[in-house]
Amino acid sequence: MVRSELNLMRPKVPGIIGAVTLVAIIAAAYTNHFHNSFHFDDAHTLVNNAAIRELRNIPRFFSDATTFSALPSNQSYRPLVSTMLAIDYAVQGLNPLWFHLSIFLLFLALVLLLAFVIYRLIDNVWIALAAAAWYGLHPANTDTVNYVIASAEIMAALGIVASFAVYLQFPKARKYFFYALPAAVAVLAKPPAAIFAVLFVVYRLLFPNEEFCSHGPAGRQTLHRSVATTWLREVAPPLLICAAMLLFVQAMTPHTWVSGAANAHDYLITQPYVALLYFKTFFWPSDLSADFDLNPLTNINDSRFWAGVMFFAALVTMSILCSRFKQTRVISFGLLWFFIALLPTSLFPLAEVMNDHRTFIPYIGLIIALAGAASLLLRFRIAQTTTATIALSAIALLLLSVSGYATFERNAVWRTEETLWHDVTLKSPRNPRGLMNYGNTLMAKGDLTGALDYFHRALAIAPQYSVLLINLAVAEDATGQTDPAERHFQEALRLAPSSPDSYTYYARSLLARSRIAQAHALLQSALNLGPGDVTARDLLAHADALSAQPPTAESHLAASLEHYQQGRYTETIRACEAALKLKPDYAEAWNNICAAYNKLGRYADAVTACERALRYKPDFELARNNLQFARSAQQSR
Known part of the structure; x- marks a missing residue:
């Protein structure tokens, strides 16, 4: 009895140690990402989205999709994402640390569950951990982990993998279809999570229940109908549940949302080639870009289209061949996962023909396929000798080390808007x-x-x-x-005309030139289109304040300080010039002009402005310091 218990515990010990090690090495690779700034769609879904700034709005996220974004064209139904953003914002405002921390915890949970699923597929804990580690350290996945609003992608992947984990771990509960719930809930983060239902159909085709495979030829004909009925009874509910969730999300999505694709035909014929590029990037991620410059193909005479078609044919052929033998079905499942998981973004035209974060779920399939191939090597005793074992282990460690280093370096690219977009101009100059x-x-x-x-x-x-x-x-x-x-x-x-930004920034320019009535009308239009736009709301309040009372030199000076603090130095100068029209000897206004010119690098103009400030207020210490800075900068040129 004691020996039996020890035997049961033995496979758990390396698994626990391996899981802890797995978390540690992934955390080490991502240590430099927690303070990375917001990017892309984070602006309208997070930074300028008033809805996520109060926890009391969480129930609204599930009933009103306009709360997802300040831009009407981007208002899709993703209440789980908005809820997580609201909770993170409640902790410490727009501090990126808390957003990255919650996303990273989801990512770690995904990697650990992936290791478990692979282990259940191949029955080798070390290969499962190594495969999951490669996924966790793959540099292509950094473009998802670093991008806050792409947490939707991580939630969707987590839902899919969690559904498989529940199915594999709790066979007695399968009749209640609880395993479909994680993926169904994840659809509320991003619709591609519904692809679980299709992946599950493929899984059940490749891995039928053993009792239906063990009967001899005489019994098989009798069982065919029963097998088909049982199989259909098992796969139909997840299909129906996920389809129902998709229909629900579609019904909740506002009519203002647009996918952004200009030409569906060109988008679709480009996708086979894009899939080939994604496949290449998995094995050689040298050209990662946050925003690619690949233009859609315009006709099928393009050689890239046929390269993509041949890749697709080869992938399907390989999947079919591997599905014929029990030993290679895990490889088949992984390859088909890669292909099927690409379908949502391949068949549904989007604004960009390719994007690195779209591979986040498909790459799980390639990881599974490689784990299956590694397991096959062991079964055929190719790696049974000490030399072979050491060599393969060294290769695996080298691969993980290189991937971890590449991930660390890629995180640095996402550090600020400047570092990210400079990298894009180098990788995607068009x-x-x-x-x-x-x-x-x-x-x-x-x-x-x-x-x-x-x-x-x-x-x-x-x-x-x-x-x-x-x-x-x-x-x-x-x-x-x-x-x-x-x-x-x-x-x-x-x-x-349907974008709030078209009105907001024009209005800000008009406000700086004291064209308050025109600016007010534009800001009203902006808020009618995007009620949650924080920038438009703040500017409208400023316009109302200016309208309520005649402008004074002091109010113009206050406006100049606000512009200066927000880095709008030319508008700072304009506001000060408006103040000087009312009060020509206003030393504070001359000083602010000097400070703004210093920021713009126009040091000669800064010297002139500070000298005027000191003429009217000789003991103005701040102006004296600004003048000294301007003269020093002039001399150093």
Whole structure:
């Protein structure tokens, strides 16, 4: 009896030790990511989304999908994601640490469950742990783990893997179909979680119950109908449950949501080639980019289309061949997982033809296939000799070490907006959004000349990109080019009349020029389109305050300080100039102009402004310090 209990405990001990080690090495690889900034869609779903700022809105997330984003075109139904964001925000506001911490814990849970599922498939704890470690350390997955709003992808993957784990661990409870619940709930984070139902059908085809495989030829014919009935009874409920969840999510999604695809035909014929690129990236992730510049194929005469088709044919052929033999069915299951998990983003046209975070769920399949192949090597005693075992172990350790280092380095790319978008301009130089966003980071630093250069490079590629026109107008406005700025604001409004940003940033420019009535009307329109837009709401409150009382030199000075604190130095100067029209000897206004010119690198103008400030207020210590800084900067040039 004692020996039996020891035997039961023996496989658990290495599993526990391995799981702890697995968590430790993944945590080590991600130690430099917890303070990475927000990016991409984090702006409208998190930073500027008023709905996630109060926990009392959590029930609304499940009844009103407009709470998901401040942009109507991005308002999809993802209440689980909004709930997690609201909880993280409640802890410490917009501190990225808490958002990254909660996402990372979900990621670790996913990796551990994946190790368990692989172990149940191949019955080798060390291969299962090594395979899960490779998934956890794969640099391609960093683009999902570092991207806060991509937590939806992690939740969806966690739901799928958890459903398989429940199915495998609790065979007696299968008749209640509890195993379908994790995936069904995960659909509330992202609809691709529903692909579990299809994966489960494939799994049950490849791995039928043993009792139906053990009968001799005489009994098989009698059992065929019973087998089919039993199989259908097992796979139909998950299909129905997941389909019902998809229909529910579709019904809850506002009509304002758009997928963003310009041409469905071009998108679809590009996907076989994209799948080939994803497959290549899994084994050689050298060209990871947060935003690719691959344009959709326009016809099937393109050689890339046929390369993708041949890859697809080879993948399906390999899957079928592997499915014929019991020893290779895990490989077949993994390959089919990769293909099937790509279907939601391949068949449903989206704005970008490819994106690294779309491989997060499909790559689980390739990990399973490789684990199955490694297990097969052991079964055929290829790795039974000491030399072979040491060699294979060394290769595995080297692979994990390289992957961990690459992940650590990739995390550094996501550190700030500047580091991320600079990387995009190098990896995807023909991507207008990448050029524009890097220009935005330069503008935030006060490098308006550099920003305008990148904006014009992007404009040459995408002349009707409304967001680009808005940013170009902001930069032109900041350099005193008011006429072209106004034209570009108006052009952006014409191209994207349903986008709140088209109104908000134009209104901000008008407010800086004291055109309060026009700005007020634009901000009302912005809030009608996106009631949760924090920026528009704050600007409207400012416009109301300006309308309620006649402007004074002091109110203009206060506005200049607000602009300065937000890095809008040209608007700081304009507000101070408005103050000086009312009070020409206002030393504080001259000092603020000096400080703004220092930030813009216009040191000669800064010296002139600070000298004026000291003329009117000789003991103005702050102006004296700003003047000293400007003169030192002039001399160092």
